[in-house]
Amino acid sequence: MTCTDERRKSSDRRSGDRRGADGRGADRRRDFQTAAAWRGPERRVFERRKSERRTIERRSAILPEGLHLLDLPQSREGFRHLISAWFFVDSLGRRVVVDPGPPSTIPLLSDQLSSIANGVDLVLLTHVHLDHSGGVGQFCERYKGAKVMVHPKGRKHLTHPEKLWQASLATLGDIAEMYGAPLPLAPESLLDWDGLQGVTVLETPGHAPHHISFLVPFKGERLLFVGEAAGTVLPLAASPTLPYMHPASLPKFDYTKAQDSLHKIEELLQGDELLCYSHWGAARRARNRIALAKGQLGDWLSVVSEMRSQPEDAIVDHLLSRDSLLKGYSDLPEDLRERERFFIKSSVEGLLEYVREA
Numbered sequence: 001m002t003c004t005d006e007r008r009k010s011s012d013r014r015s016g017d018r019r020g021a022d023g024r025g026a027d028r029r030r031d032f033q034t035a036a037a038w039r040g041p042e043r044r045v046f047e048r049r050k051s052e053r054r055t056i057e058r059r060s061a062i063l064p065e066g067l068h069l070l071d072l073p074q075s076r077e078g079f080r081h082l083i084s085a086w087f088f089v090d091s092l093g094r095r096v097v098v099d100p101g102p103p104s105t106i107p108l109l110s111d112q113l114s115s116i117a118n119g120v121d122l123v124l125l126t127h128v129h130l131d132h133s134g135g136v137g138q139f140c141e142r143y144k145g146a147k148v149m150v151h152p153k154g155r156k157h158l159t160h161p162e163k164l165w166q167a168s169l170a171t172l173g174d175i176a177e178m179y180g181a182p183l184p185l186a187p188e189s190l191l192d193w194d195g196l197q198g199v200t201v202l203e204t205p206g207h208a209p210h211h212i213s214f215l216v217p218f219k220g221e222r223l224l225f226v227g228e229a230a231g232t233v234l235p236l237a238a239s240p241t242l243p244y245m246h247p248a249s250l251p252k253f254d255y256t257k258a259q260d261s262l263h264k265i266e267e268l269l270q271g272d273e274l275l276c277y278s279h280w281g282a283a284r285r286a287r288n289r290i291a292l293a294k295g296q297l298g299d300w301l302s303v304v305s306e307m308r309s310q311p312e313d314a315i316v317d318h319l320l321s322r323d324s325l326l327k328g329y330s331d332l333p334e335d336l337r338e339r340e341r342f343f344i345k346s347s348v349e350g351l352l353e354y355v356r357e358a
Helices: 003-018 025-059 103-114 136-142 152-159 162-172 174-179 255-268 286-306 312-322 324-331 334-357
Strands: 068-071 084-089 095-098 122-124 147-149 200-203 212-218 221-227 273-277 281-283
Touching (some): 068 103, 103 136, 103 174, 122 136, 200 255, 221 255, 273 286, 312 324, 312 334
Parallel strands (some): 095 122, 122 147
Antiparallel strands (some): 084 095, 212 221, 273 281
16 A cells, blocks of 8 residues: 555545544534525525414404314415314314315314314315315214215215316316315215204305305304305405405306305394304404405406406406405415416406306
């Protein structure tokens, strides 16, 4: 061995020593790189999420103790503060979940429930679209004793979900893939459609022909779970004086039935209701919210009727620039704007379809 080789060997040994007696020098470098990344883009995302949560808390109705809004963020960018489930224990002691959501987030929902409940007795479904009830088969496999209330027109889509899945794939494409394929629900899990003690069931078609809403007394007030009958809201984009909201008028939408449903909800109100939306959050001053939903839906129909010959994106741009209830759109993060534009355009498509078939 030459002197040069010996020096190189010695140098290699010293380099090994410098990596540390524990042999984890490379791990330390990776840790440092991870920390550096955390100080960069990941840190900014984390801080933005914290800021979003604080804003939502400021702009949302305060929930009564024992009512839980369970956020179910999806894997697609921007699909947060969009899908949710509700949980509470009713006056009869039943542990209730409203709209458990898609298959993709049933494990997340179960994790959240595990910290606030030791089981589930009753599942209320506002309708059988994937993002509301697609995961109910998986859910009831985890909560064996849970019973499910759904409109009679929706029962077959739960026990035999193949047609629902194919229709969802055709309509939503990769979004349906993200939500996941539904599993069949055992027929014995379904409750008979003959009334449910302690829950007022209100038929509210329009968004879907089998859409229903639920009015439930809770600790001296009344919870009104409206699904998508009163549109969708996003507290993050609300202003101090106006909510951010828009119709949920996706294709197959029935405008006349939707307005009738809002009128039906309006007649039921007594002033003490907390509106609980599926998309997303809760609101007091229910009469005002329902009036806003009725007015906005009528305005959108007028705009779509007048602009029916123009591209859908032109209609969307017009609504975004003119509708005061969409004012907060421009302040949203880019990923949420992209998501909102997608669903606003889908709602325009549903109204266009209605206008053309009327």
